[in-house]
Amino acid sequence: MADEHEKEIMERYDRQLRVAGWNQEKLMKATVVVVGVGAIGCEVAKNLALMGVGRLILVDNDVIELSNLSRQMLFTDEDIGRPKAIVAAEKLKKMNPWIKVEAYFEDVRELDQSVFEEAKVIASCLDNWPVRRWLNSLAIELNKVLVDSSMDGFYANVQIVIPGKTACLECHGDELIPKEIQLAECTLRRRTPKDLVEELKENGIKIDVKTAEKLFELNIKTAYDIKYAQADILEKLDKKTRKKVQELQEKLKPKMPALQCVAALISGIASTEIIKILHDGELGEVIKDLLVYDGLSNRFSLVHLERREDCFVCGDAVREEAISFPVKLNETVLDLKKRIAEKFSIPDPELLYKRWRLSDEQKLADLRPQTGEVIYIDTSRRFMPLPLKIEIVEE
Numbered sequence: 323m324a325d326e327h328e329k330e331i332m333e334r335y336d337r338q339l340r341v342a343g344w345n346q347e348k349l350m351k352a353t354v355v356v357v358g359v360g361a362i363g364c365e366v367a368k369n370l371a372l373m374g375v376g377r378l379i380l381v382d383n384d385v386i387e388l389s390n391l392s393r394q395m396l397f398t399d400e401d402i403g404r405p406k407a408i409v410a411a412e413k414l415k416k417m418n419p420w421i422k423v424e425a426y427f428e429d430v431r432e433l434d435q436s437v438f439e440e441a442k443v444i445a446s447c448l449d450n451w452p453v454r455r456w457l458n459s460l461a462i463e464l465n466k467v468l469v470d471s472s473m474d475g476f477y478a479n480v481q482i483v484i485p486g487k488t489a490c491l492e493c494h495g496d497e498l499i500p501k502e503i504q505l506a507e508c509t510l511r512r513r514t515p516k517d518l519v520e521e522l523k524e525n526g527i528k529i530d531v532k533t534a535e536k537l538f539e540l541n542i543k544t545a546y547d548i549k550y551a552q553a554d555i556l557e558k559l560d561k562k563t564r565k566k567v568q569e570l571q572e573k574l575k576p577k578m579p580a581l582q583c584v585a586a587l588i589s590g591i592a593s594t595e596i597i598k599i600l601h602d603g604e605l606g607e608v609i610k611d612l613l614v615y616d617g618l619s620n621r622f623s624l625v626h627l628e629r630r631e632d633c634f635v636c637g638d639a640v641r642e643e644a645i646s647f648p649v650k651l652n653e654t655v656l657d658l659k660k661r662i663a664e665k666f667s668i669p670d671p672e673l674l675y676k677r678w679r680l681s682d683e684q685k686l687a688d689l690r691p692q693t694g695e696v697i698y699i700d701t702s703r704r705f706m707p708l709p710l711k712i713e714i715v716e717e
């Protein structure tokens with residue numbers, strides 16, 4: 323680096339360089355992926371950019387709306403209608419021209435794995451559980467530290483997932499993931515297009531049976547499925563139906579109460595932890611417990627979460643070898659899918675056995691599975707299919 327540049331950098335970061343143990347070089351060489359550029363994502367990205375984290379990768383498939391401007395601090399009125407990730411990247415580069423910022427205006431689940439390769443930390447700043455759960459499974463598979471932050475009105479929390487060391491988002495999912503999400507995700511979806519029409523009607527939305535039938539062909543069977551349908555699946559629809567689905571998604575979008583002050587507070591904590599992680603322990607230990615902030619009762623709590631060895635996402639049992647799962651020969655694939663949906667909160671399991679994708683009506687006895695063989699569960703809930711070791715049980 324030329325002397326002049328070095329001088330400028332030293333001056334820019336002067337105050338933080340005075341912090342005992344600070345290592346600017348480590349930060350300048352680091353890559354962090356920020357998934358979700360909403361209220362928390364804007365704040366986290368801004369903090370990391372100002373402090374000089376060398377490369378930021380921003381991912382968000384949403385565009386800026388007027389109702390975002392009360393708290394998504396990188397956006398202003400003239401940005402309305404433009405992609406959040408792209409606008410955020412432009413602003414951050416102005417805030418600190420010494421860093422690299424890349425933007426992906428895409429569903430994170432569509433990104434190539436290579437995007438995450440060089441990242442040490444993934445900051446999860448998402449507003450919905452299905453994608454958070456997917457991202458959690460990706461972080462575990464790729465062995466990246468996940469810093470997950472979320473908020474709801476005056477409440478907010480941060481959880482740091484160090485693969486193999488601290489609890490992941492699923493280890494205590496039974497207690498920590500809202501019941502309605504759990505219920506939506508552990509019930510296998512078996513219904514008719516008319517049920518979908520009815521469900522949407524209850525939400526004040528009208529669609530015809532024909533549209534519902536088209537959605538069913540793509541395995542979109544509930545309002546919940548519509549809300550979280552992936553972009554590549556929608557591409558399979560004809561233009562008119564796709565437009566309809568996008569309109570529905572807009573109407574069904576979760577609208578949680580949210581405050582800028584709480585976003586700033588929890589993002590400040592999350593960013594501090596990310597900086598500590600990038601320092602490899604030289605700036606002190608990171609928070610290993612779930613941190614919960616309650617702004618109305620003036621309380622910060624640390625909830626200790628033990629990593630579960632039998633967790634189906636991060637447990638050693640599943641990471642080193644497949645977990646055993648009982649299979650009854652007198653059941654059908656559909657019966658087995660129902661039990662898998664319930665046990666692992668996977669609403670849309672597809673079963674892969676040997677070279678086959680199994681169809682619902684097939685009888686397991688006809689497949690002649692053997693104890694010890696592996697069956698793979700493919701689902702939108704996970705980055706990688708979940709392997710299960712067949713254990714034949716007598717009825």
Ligand SMILES: [Zn+2]
Nearest residue numbers: 490493633636
């Ligand atoms: Zn876990």
